[in-house]
Amino acid sequence: MNWTLNLVLLTFLVGTAFAMIMLKDLLAAAVVFSAYSLIMAIMWSQLRAPDLALTEAAVGAGVTTVLFVITIFRTVRKENR
Amino acid sequence: MKKLFVILALAALGVVLLWVVGKMPEMGDSRTPDKTHVVPRYIEDGVKEAGAENLITDVILNYRGYDTMGEVAVIFSALCAVIALLDREKRGVSRSAVDASQVRSSRIVRVTVRILFPVIFLFAVYLILHGENSAGGGFQGGAVIGASIIVFTLVFTLIESTRDIPLTLRVILESLSVLTFLAVGFIGVFKGVEFLTYILPGLSPGVAGALRSQVFMMSIEIAIGVAVGAIFTSIVFAMIKEENFELEPHIPEP
Amino acid sequence: MNASFNHPVLIVVVPLLFAALCPIIGLIRRSLVVWLALFGTACTSFLALSLIGRVTPGNDLSYHLGGWEPPWGIEIRIDTFGLLMVCVISTLGILLVLYSWKYMERELPANRLSYYYTLLMLIYTAMLGFSITGDIFNMFVFMEIFAITSYALVAVTGEKRALRAAFKYLLMGATSSVCVLLAITFLYSVTGSLNMLDISNTLAELSPDYIRVALAALVFFITGFSVKAALFPVHVWLPEAHSIAPSPVSALLSALVIKMGVFGIFRILFTVYGPGFANETANWKSLNEVVAWAAALSILAGAAFAIAQKDLKLMIAYSSISHIGYIVLGICLLSYHGTAGGFYNVLAHAMGKASFFLVAGCFLYKKGFRRIEDLKGLGRSMPISSGAFALASLSVIGLPPSAGFIAKWNILWGCLDSRKYLFAGVVLLGSVLAAVYCLKVVYYLFFTGPRMRDTRIEEAPAAMYVPAALLSLGTLFFGIFSGLILPSLNSASRILMIR
Amino acid sequence: MNWSRIFQNLNYAVSLLLFLMGLYTLAMKPNLIKKIMGLNILETSVFLFIVSIGMVDSGQAPVMAHGAAQQVVVNPIPQALILTGIVVAVSTTAVSLSLCIRIHQKYGSLDACEILGREVA
Numbered sequence: 004m005n006w007t008l009n010l011v012l013l014t015f016l017v018g019t020a021f022a023m024i025m026l027k028d029l030l031a032a033a034v035v036f037s038a039y040s041l042i043m044a045i046m047w048s049q050l051r052a053p054d055l056a057l058t059e060a061a062v063g064a065g066v067t068t069v070l071f072v073i074t075i076f077r078t079v080r081k082e083n084r
Numbered sequence: 085m086k087k088l089f090v091i092l093a094l095a096a097l098g099v100v101l102l103w104v105v106g107k108m109p110e111m112g113d114s115r116t117p118d119k120t121h122v123v124p125r126y127i128e129d130g131v132k133e134a135g136a137e138n139l140i141t142d143v144i145l146n147y148r149g150y151d152t153m154g155e156v157a158v159i160f161s162a163l164c165a166v167i168a169l170l171d172r173e174k175r176g177v178s179r180s181a182v183d184a185s186q187v188r189s190s191r192i193v194r195v196t197v198r199i200l201f202p203v204i205f206l207f208a209v210y211l212i213l214h215g216e217n218s219a220g221g222g223f224q225g226g227a228v229i230g231a232s233i234i235v236f237t238l239v240f241t242l243i244e245s246t247r248d249i250p251l252t253l254r255v256i257l258e259s260l261s262v263l264t265f266l267a268v269g270f271i272g273v274f275k276g277v278e279f280l281t282y283i284l285p286g287l288s289p290g291v292a293g294a295l296r297s298q299v300f301m302m303s304i305e306i307a308i309g310v311a312v313g314a315i316f317t318s319i320v321f322a323m324i325k326e327e328n329f330e331l332e333p334h335i336p337e338p
Numbered sequence: 339m340n341a342s343f344n345h346p347v348l349i350v351v352v353p354l355l356f357a358a359l360c361p362i363i364g365l366i367r368r369s370l371v372v373w374l375a376l377f378g379t380a381c382t383s384f385l386a387l388s389l390i391g392r393v394t395p396g397n398d399l400s401y402h403l404g405g406w407e408p409p410w411g412i413e414i415r416i417d418t419f420g421l422l423m424v425c426v427i428s429t430l431g432i433l434l435v436l437y438s439w440k441y442m443e444r445e446l447p448a449n450r451l452s453y454y455y456t457l458l459m460l461i462y463t464a465m466l467g468f469s470i471t472g473d474i475f476n477m478f479v480f481m482e483i484f485a486i487t488s489y490a491l492v493a494v495t496g497e498k499r500a501l502r503a504a505f506k507y508l509l510m511g512a513t514s515s516v517c518v519l520l521a522i523t524f525l526y527s528v529t530g531s532l533n534m535l536d537i538s539n540t541l542a543e544l545s546p547d548y549i550r551v552a553l554a555a556l557v558f559f560i561t562g563f564s565v566k567a568a569l570f571p572v573h574v575w576l577p578e579a580h581s582i583a584p585s586p587v588s589a590l591l592s593a594l595v596i597k598m599g600v601f602g603i604f605r606i607l608f609t610v611y612g613p614g615f616a617n618e619t620a621n622w623k624s625l626n627e628v629v630a631w632a633a634a635l636s637i638l639a640g641a642a643f644a645i646a647q648k649d650l651k652l653m654i655a656y657s658s659i660s661h662i663g664y665i666v667l668g669i670c671l672l673s674y675h676g677t678a679g680g681f682y683n684v685l686a687h688a689m690g691k692a693s694f695f696l697v698a699g700c701f702l703y704k705k706g707f708r709r710i711e712d713l714k715g716l717g718r719s720m721p722i723s724s725g726a727f728a729l730a731s732l733s734v735i736g737l738p739p740s741a742g743f744i745a746k747w748n749i750l751w752g753c754l755d756s757r758k759y760l761f762a763g764v765v766l767l768g769s770v771l772a773a774v775y776c777l778k779v780v781y782y783l784f785f786t787g788p789r790m791r792d793t794r795i796e797e798a799p800a801a802m803y804v805p806a807a808l809l810s811l812g813t814l815f816f817g818i819f820s821g822l823i824l825p826s827l828n829s830a831s832r833i834l835m836i837r
Numbered sequence: 838m839n840w841s842r843i844f845q846n847l848n849y850a851v852s853l854l855l856f857l858m859g860l861y862t863l864a865m866k867p868n869l870i871k872k873i874m875g876l877n878i879l880e881t882s883v884f885l886f887i888v889s890i891g892m893v894d895s896g897q898a899p900v901m902a903h904g905a906a907q908q909v910v911v912n913p914i915p916q917a918l919i920l921t922g923i924v925v926a927v928s929t930t931a932v933s934l935s936l937c938i939r940i941h942q943k944y945g946s947l948d949a950c951e952i953l954g955r956e957v958a
Binding site: 508513515 | 953
């Protein structure tokens with residue numbers, strides 16, 4: 004396991020999670036969620052879990068994000084409305 | 085005020101958790117309890133006993149197959165919950181926000197998706213069928229199938245997508261994974277062994293037994309893949325249909 | 339076919355089979371789905387009840403799925419308590435499906451009805467699986483199934499407040515599930531196993547380094563399951579969700595689903611950790627004490643809030659919090675009378691509270707009455723429903739000769755046994771408060787309003803009042819014939835304490 | 838507190854941090870969709886935690902290639918569990934988002950304060 008890469012990935016995870024919490028635009032937050040899931044997928048492959056990486060990439064970054072986007076389209080886009 | 089209070093409470097929780105984690109087995113150590121107590125048998129004998137080279141497939145389909153049956157039931161219940169809340173799309177008339185968008189998807193996107201769609205589908209089939217001896221399996225492949233159909237729907241329209249897949253077939257496919265699990269389990273029950281046993285009596289253990297076990301696992305994998313794909317598709321279809329558009333006449337595409 | 343050998347797993351698998359068949363049958367004929375669900379629950383309860391002779395205290399029925407022996411594969415382990423839960427769940431299942439037949443026809447459009455019954459069958463599957471499993475991760479999976487289905491069942495009518503209640507329930511429920519998963523993570527990291535008995539053996543001789551982690555896991559387990567059980571500080575989701583859901587769903591949630599949280603607490607405290615936990619019994623005991631205090635507060639707070647309510651279903655919902663308190667208090671007294679009484683209250687409360695909600699549903703169905711004051715004189719117009727309510731309230735208050743009395747008597751005995759006189763006072767006070775809120779309704783039903791029978795109001799359909807009446811007769815039956823169950827519960831609890 | 842141990846177990850610490858961030862979002866953000874995102878952060882943090890526990894330094898992925906018997910592999914159990922966990926997470930998300938759609942239809946808003954305030958019993 005590569006410690007530098009691990010450190011970078013962990014930093015990115017916290018960073019994207021923080022951005023997701025702070026963004027007022029929900030659509031942007033959903034896109035950041037997709038990025039978060041992708042970084043998580045890379046993290047899984049770093050942790051020697053290729054099955055999880057595939058699942059996370061398809062389910063987390065794919066399906067869940069699409070569900071978020073659809074919901075945002077059908078409801079509101081800004082957080083404070 | 086409330087914010088400060090919550091942050092302080094969470095910080096306190098964090099310190100306590102850190103104090104707990106400080107005593108936990110070190111990460112990456114191969115002598116921790118979780119790697120010495122139960123796991124060695126899976127690693128040493130898993131391939132021989134359970135019949136797949138991918139140990140994760142062994143665990144989720146064979147050693148802990150009952151959990152996976154529960155997992156299939158979880159996603160099936162999620163589908164039932166979504167449909168009980170939102171209802172299914174009305175076929176051929178449903179329009180979605182995507183269909184009604186003023187920004188039409190460009191020709192480049194449409195052509196790309198038309199070309200990519202079969203490739204993604206093929207990759208999903210590979211994942212499902214190859215889950216035995218490399219990374220992949222029913223869930224992964226099913227999710228990719230679902231995602232590919234979802235992308236197709238987002239680029240083309242809900243009307244077009246629902247026209248292609250008959251509803252009756254989809255309802256049957258959704259229950260398929262649960263039913264296949266039960267069918268495989270009941271074969272064992274009728275033969276007088278435990279539920280979800282793949283190696284049946286009357287078969288010499290060895291090549292034939294391994295083959296039979298592989299057939300069972302493979303059929304479950306395929307069923308999970310197809311069902312998960314169908315379930316994700318149905319969930320997304322139920323969510324994107326706009327109820328306001330339902331009664332409008334269908335506008336043919338230019 | 340070796341059915342008796344595979345008996346334990348069939349209890350879980352048969353309702354799942356019917357759940358998967360429901361949507362397909364719904365495609366062919368929608369009216370068939372309710373019959374299919376009835377048949378499925380009947381089969382399940384036949385299987386569950388025929389298990390009775392095979393499980394005796396101290397002699398658990400163990401079943402290895404896929405033929406893999408326990409620490410490697412998943413084990414189903416049925417003990418006396420699990421057997422009690424299974425029988426209660428599956429028997430109540432038939433009555434609730436029967437009740438839903440007429441009630442839900444009016445609440446839901448026909449095309450969604452088949453999915454309502456699918457959800458119902460799935461929630462039974464999950465609760466049955468949860469009660470008899472011997473593996474903590476398997477427990478989590480089944481917990482998720484009944485959690486997801488119960489969120490949907492609360493919101494299934496699409497009524498405005500129901501949606502809000504369901505969302506609140508979902509947020510708290512999902513957070514509690516994550517707590518349980520985190521606890522499983524902690525526990526797995528120090529024991530390396532997922533099988534309950536195996537973990538319990540490992541915990542007994544845990545290296546002192548890891549005790550802290552195991553205790554953190556215990557705390558997270560208790561927190562997570564307390565939310566599911568709606569103990570006092572984390573009960574906030576319950577009143578709204580239980581009162582606004584359609585009546586059969588309210589009965590289901592109150593009578594069975596919150597009991598699953600209690601059963602989880604019980605499994606973790608006694609089966610997984612147990613008195614022998616790492617020579618650290620002091621910590622284990624003090625945690626029991628804390629949970630018992632939360633339970634005592636639940637008893638009082640639930641009953642006090644119930645008295646203040648004007649809405650009938652809201653009152654019944656708060657009363658559930660009080661009764662969950664009784665069950666948990668009984669379990670955490672560390673006295674075998676208390677544990678037996680707590681589990682007897684599972685039975686008594688399931689029947690009494692389900693009957694309450696079903697009767698409330700009958701009133702709603704006929705007249706749209708929600709408020710207690712509107713019930714004036716209904717005792718003469720709807721004698722069977724009102725009679726069922728009066729009979730069930732005996733059990734909810736805890737008056738002889740009802741099942742509730744036996745339960746509270748044993749819990750009281752347990753309090754005196756372990757010299758917790760304060761808790762004994764709480765048990766008695768809770769009963770007094772329960773008498774106040776139950777008798778208020780009975781008073782409005784029978785002793786106010788017109789002297790004559792109002793012929794414009796008739797009973798609800800027989801499919802609705804018969805289940806309610808049967809359940810309240812059941813409380814009476816198990817009050818008089820308590821010797822059927824109580825001795826085996828007593829001896830099973832005694833074995834639990836010795837180990 | 839042993840800091841070098843915590844640095845060794847950095848994955849644990851970060852997943853705890855994510856856990857707390859998820860809890861914060863659930864508790865403080867008024868928007869329902871934001872709350873669901875918080876729930877997803879919460880769930881993934883626990884997933885990261887349990888898979889990190891199963892990690893072995895210089896271990897291989899638990900896929901036994903032909904004939905390679907004696908290789909060091911990571912613990913397959915957490916990965917199998919989390920495969921279930923991911924499916925559970927997406928199921929919960931789907932149900933909660935459909936509830937969101939319904940709530941928006943009835944209340945015209947997704948703001949928790951507003952929805953609670955608009956209640957007239």
